[in-house]
Every structure is written in structure tokens, then in C-alpha cells.
Amino acid sequence: MERILVVNGPNLNLLGERDRGHYGSMTLEEINSDISSLARELSVEVAFFQSNHEGDLIDTIHAERKRCQGIVINPGALTHYSYSLRDALEAVAIPVVEVHLSDIYSREEWRRHSVIEPVALFSVVGKGPAGYLEALRGLVEHLRGT
Ligand code: DQA
16 A cells, blocks of 8 residues: 655645635645545555644655655745755655646745746645645546556
């Protein structure tokens, strides 16, 4: 069974209360529960990690590199400037799918650039919590060559 690491970066622990206009009303716990249901349907194992600390995200990605076959990541604001997170994802050479709840390409100028996008297999933006499900499905299809 493939193991997929689902990573959420800074401030995503506040989903449900944070800027609902952009991020909706579901909590991260609720989103993760939907991801777990889909994972059961697809027969994959999922591991969840959220942190507000760049180094902890990188340490977890390193620690998981020999255990997981794919990564779904919403890096939060680190998307726009974290070359160290980008390099970590490139270094572990595991297929990565980038997710953003909001459409970063139609928001403020500074959000319109992702340093993660070039190292991702594909990105899902602006689809709300359903974006994580689309990312997981696409990643599993990629891993299984289906
Ligand atoms: C986000 C978009 C980022 O610009 C922002 O900093 C976030 C959330 C999203 O899911 O839309 O924290 O990644």
C-alpha cells in the first residue's frame, strides 16, 4: 500500500476561523477526515503533518523520504518565498502535488508566484477543500500509472 504524506504549512491550523472568504469554513481536522475517507477508498495510507515552522516541515519531509511514495502539500505563505522548502521537496525526489484552497493567481500580486510549482507534478488551486481530494486522486493515479 502506498503511503502519502499530507503536509500543511503555516496558519493552516486556523482553517475554519481564518479568513473564511478565501479559505471556507471547514477546519483542517474536517478536511483531513475527508482525505482519510478517500484514502480508504483508494487503498492508500495517509500521514498528516501541519506546522507553523519551516524547519519542522523540512525535517518531516526528510524523515518521511524513505517511507512515503508521494506528498500532497499546501505550504501556506511559504509557497511564495521558501527556497529551502522548495529545495527539500526537490531533494527527496518524491512526486509532489501542490494545493491551495484559494486561487493564488487571482489574489494579491505577491501571492501570484509559487516557488514550489516548478518542483510539483501539478498544482490544484482555488478549489477549496476539494482540491486536496483532487490532488490525492491525481497523485495515486500517477503512482499507479493509471
Ligand atoms: C494558501 C494561499 C497562501 O497565499 C496563503 O498564505 C495561505 C493559504 C491557500 O491555501 O490558498 O496560507 O496556500
